[in-house]
Amino acid sequence: MDLILETKRLILRPLEISDADDMFAMDSNPKVHIYLGNTPFTTKEESIAYLNNVLQQYEQHGIGRFAMVTKDGNRFVGWCGLKFITEIENNHSHFYEIGYRLKEEFWGKGYAYEAAKKWYEYAFSNLKVNTLYASTHIDNKGSRRILEKIGLQLKNEYLWNKTIPCVWYASK
Template sequence: MNLTLETKRLLLRPFEFSDAEALFAMDSNPNVHLYLGNAPLTKIEQVHDYITSVRSQYEQNGIGRFVAETKDTKEVIGWIGLKFITEEENNHIDFYDIGYRLRENSWGQGYAYEGAIAWRDYALNEMKINTLYATAHVDNAGSNRILQKLGMQKENEYVSQGCHCNWYKLTNNTI
């Protein structure tokens, strides 16, 4: 995949296998998984499988989650991006989801919002996506605030993988 997005502080680029250690450091942290409904990773091979899966999504769907790297230090701090969801979730199928996951030491610094704005704008203006969706655990105040600041509207609450989630929607009014 040839696409790269830039913000003031971030480079958003496709996953590479060289990102595995940084992504493992993030996904092996129990605090990162607090609102996700799954367990932290225990083996770096799990990250390799995830990278393979995301790279496959690039080929199949033309989009997928992207690594978030700081421009100044080149540190991989997590991922931010779009995903085309082909499995049923909250009575929806074949839809675009915006999401993010960052290392704990990068929380509260505006990175998720900064990267999500870039992806929201790309989805609506470049890809001409009609509707963009997102989910956040009802107790994850930071993530819910980010989605609301993006202009997303809460549609309903539902349970996914044992987690009580808010379901957000943003309609593209420019097309």
């Protein structure tokens, strides 16, 4: 995968196995997983498995989650990007979803919005998607604010994996 996108402060590049330490640092933090089912990673191998899954998405669908790294200092912020979902979620399947996850030290600095906005634009201008979807935990006010700010609209509430209360967003 050779796609690289840029924002004012970030480089959005494909994730690599060499990102495993940064991914583990992010995903082993319980605070990062508060709205994700409270299942933080406990081993670096979980991060490697996640990264292998992303690499498979690149091969199968030509898109996936991308690393967010700062232009000043090349610091790993987290990931953001599009994922082509083939499973059924909230009565939808075979759709593009936008998502993001950040290391705690980068929360509240506008990085998630900046990257998500770039991916939103890419989805419509380059991939020509008809509708872009996203979901987040019903209580995740920060994520909900980002999704609304980039242009998604709240559609309904549902239970993810039959247990986690979420809200469903779609583009206009």
